Amino acid sequence: MKPNYRRCISCRKVGSKDEFWRIVRVFPSGKVQLDRGMGRSAYICPQTSCLQAAQKKNRLGRSLHASVPETLYQSLSQRLASSNTQNQI
Template sequence: MPPNYRRCVSCRRSGPKASFWRVVRVFPSQTVQLDEGIGRSAYICPQAACLRISRRKNRLGRALKTAVPETIYEQLSERLVARAAER
């Protein structure tokens, strides 16, 4: 992959880093948050299908090697709704 390209944990599509949402397991607190922080990261496409598959198959949790709180999925769902409203 070219530099600054990432791969979606759900659909495995690769693309520029800016086209994905970043989910981070922060070091050393082991908390999971969106977009910011230093630690283990996973990327997901901003699409409802990718979010649904990731949630059902625990793809974010496996990529981050920790349990992803339900609030993270709710925040991502809210982002999808806000993005759809912009269009």
């Protein structure tokens, strides 16, 4: 079976689906959330530079065709910080 490849919306890196975080605009409610749900999806690398560029240039919003709440960016930053501390241990 072929692996599922995805592209980061920020740095345009191509990789397997497991390398990225998934952000979903759920159908039909239009709510934007992390990881779960059926609907339009965007993928982003778990790196500070990609997250900052996506927020600054509204890449998630343009990719999902929806407004992305600030709380989503905060939860992504927290997830990034916790994964960095786990990698250092």
